[in-house]
Amino acid sequence: MAGERTVSDALIARLHEWGVDRVFGYSGDGINGVMGALRRSSDVEFVQARHEESAAFMAVGHAKFTGRLGVVTSTQGPGAVHLLTGLYDAKLDHVPVVAIVGQQKTSVLGSGYMQEIDLQHVFADVAAQFVQTVASAEQVPMVVDRAVRAAFATRSPAVVIIPHDIQQEPEADLPHEHGVIATAVDWRPPRVLPHDDDVRQAVDVLTAGSRPMLLVGQGAAGARDEVVRIAERLGAGIVTSLLGKPHVDETLPFAAGTMGHLGTTASGQLLSECDTLLIVGCDSPWTEFYPPPGAARAVQIDIDGRRMGDRYPIEVGLVGDAALTLQALERLLDEAPARVGEWRDTVELRVREWRQIRDERAATPAAPINPERVTAELRPLLPGDAMVAVDVGSCAYWYARQLDLPAGASAHISGTLASMGCAVPYGIAAKLAAPDRPVVALAGDGATQMLGLAELVTLSRLWTRWTDPRFVLCVFDNGDLAEVSWEQREMEQEPRFEESQALPSVPYARYAELLGMHGIEVDDPVRLAEAWREALDADRPTVLHVHTDPAVPLLPPFPGGAAKLAGMRDALRREGDAAVHALELLELYAGHESSRYGG
Incomplete structure (x- = not known):
């Protein structure tokens, strides 16, 4: 077969057409055909990790830091199973990753052969949007194309399983006949915007209250400037999810930091006090740190309509790209008077108080x-x-x-x-x-x-x-x-x-x-x-x-954190002398917050 392009060569070449220049992974006999193609390729680099789980994390990290497709490969059996943690990381944080996974030869499947496990079932949940076993050389371009498009379109992992013998077959010509599908390397993100009437309803909600807040997640990654302009226009404060933190300038006087259990005191206090909430590209699960249901009227912006109202009861859900949708809101808000006043003063006070608390804690x-x-x-x-x-x-x-x-x-x-x-x-x-x-x-x-x-x-x-x-x-x-x-x-x-x-x-x-x-x-x-x-x-x-x-x-941020103190104190006292220092620090940290927020 020397000099003849194999299915594996075609697979790597197809990935390169999709813009892939790096594949993370670990070798093994079930993926050796693909490894040979990577060795022969001058376009795609192979990066060997120490463990398949790490390789999957590398593929996810590549996707997160670059915005491009992450690709990981592994052998069958234990190598495939080791990928799951990283692939679930991609699924839950909504980033595009494709896994190319080896499998035993087709002639032994179903025999209980060495390292043979049912990979379709193993990956059925984590790659719910696309998982496919290649059964012929003719399938390869189509399966790779569909996997990449599924990963991009759904921002989730896709898995291609390729048996060892298929990897070694000669690359197939695709005759123009029934049962053979020719596909193309092309996917372009859509321009998604809500209807004008829905935007007007959202503006009505956002301008009716007097204590607005923005909750910003990673879905606002391309809308940094728009988020600030909307907050300025509404006189609102901004809090972020943990994943949204990099997408807001936290030095702004109205940026209250991260929300949730690991969040800031300012975020906890302001979310408990607000009467209007604009959720932008955020799916944070810390629901106990949202305003109490019914306490705030809410509008949500998300590119995925399936997530509307998932974390908080909203009145208006705007399905659309964050930047474009915020621009649409901004155009209508320009017709309304600016909302800057007493609430913004409160927001900035809470932020200053938090920054003093964090400095005191760092100096403790x-x-x-x-x-x-x-x-x-x-x-x-x-x-x-x-x-x-x-x-x-x-x-x-x-x-x-x-x-x-x-x-x-x-x-x-x-x-x-x-x-x-x-x-x-x-x-x-x-x-x-x-x-x-x-x-x-x-x-x-x-x-x-x-x-x-x-x-x-x-x-x-x-x-x-x-x-x-x-x-x-x-x-x-x-x-x-x-x-x-x-x-x-x-x-x-x-x-x-x-x-x-x-x-x-x-x-x-x-x-x-x-x-x-x-x-x-x-x-x-x-x-x-x-x-x-x-x-x-x-x-x-x-x-x-x-x-x-x-x-x-x-310590969780107050006011919610105050309710946790009694149980934490009791547990520390039961630890005896070993926890005296921890108990002292807990009281000191609680004192930083209770002096401002009570509890």
Whole structure:
């Protein structure tokens, strides 16, 4: 078969026609035909991760940071199963990813052969919009085209399963006859706008109240300026979901920060006080932090009509692109008087109060370092073009509350699936896509131990080819699965379970040095700013190992957080002497809020 194009060659060539220049994955006998095609291709780069789960996260990170299609590949059996976490991350955060998955030869399917599992059923939920097993060479262009279009059109994962023997067949000519389908490489996003009458009804709702707020999610990614103009016109404050945080300038005096359990006190207070709510491209599940149902009249903008009213009872749902729909609202709002006055004063007061609280918290002494101070010290030093990859765990709280992103920076996290271990794979994918921009990855010790340490090996083999070698992994090392420890106290009123929560000690900075990278270890808060500067100026990737205090509480924002205090106090008291420090910090943090908001 030497010199003859195979089905695998045709598959890779078709992906390249779709604009794919990078495939993440891990090899194995079930996908070796595709691996051979990747070896032969001069157009598509293969990036080997240490684990298929990481490879899937890389594909998701690529899609999130670039807005383009992410592609991952794996062998059959265990390799295929390992993809699921990353693919669910793509599904729940609505990004386009295609997985090319190997399978045993067609002649043995159904025999219970080695590594044979029913992949159609395995991927049926995560790739509900498109999952297909290729049965002939003639199918390949059509299946690839449909998978890519489905991924783009539904912003979700699609899966192509290709048996080993089909991979090795010669590329097929497509005769013009019955049963053979020729397709094209083409998909263009539609221009989606609501009807004019619906926009007028929305304006009537938005201008009837006196205390308006905007809740902004990742669906507003292309509408940064429009969001600000609408807020200015309505005299409204702005809060964001965790995924919406990068799409609003949080230095604005009326930007109240992130909402939800890990949100700001200003967001919690203002959402509880508002009488009008405009939800823009947001599907945040923290419904207890929305206004009480019936307390606010609501309008929602979303590109997907299936999500209308999912989180809050709305009066008007506008199905459309966020930027275009906000522009339509703005044109009608220009005919109404501007709504700026007492409520805007209240919004700006709440924002100033929150910023004072966050500064007080970052300055609160801890043993040895307050993790809030770690991100607070980064805030003025973060490069304007940085790409920030955030892991799941307590560090996500400190990112949400303490880090304002410059206008040119981007940031992503596993938001809805909330899967640990995403930060380093995301960061690697971001850096590969934009090697001239710096990456900052924020991860706890639990997430770093889960996937990050292995993918530092991947980083060590890639970084020398980058024009800008800056890649900083900041490890918040508190020896604890801190988010779960605090969730046990808050939600279950249970004391911390040592056997499930304690983490082994790892010399993260020295590990980086063993891999030929830079390592910095910090256990004194006075050294934090200097350490960040050193890491961001380094001539190679850096692991910044910061020893942080697990006793710093993950207190939900008031007013809702006040109701959690009694249970948290009781759980900490049951932990005895080991929790005295944590109880003291909890009371101090609660005092920051109750002095302003009561409780």
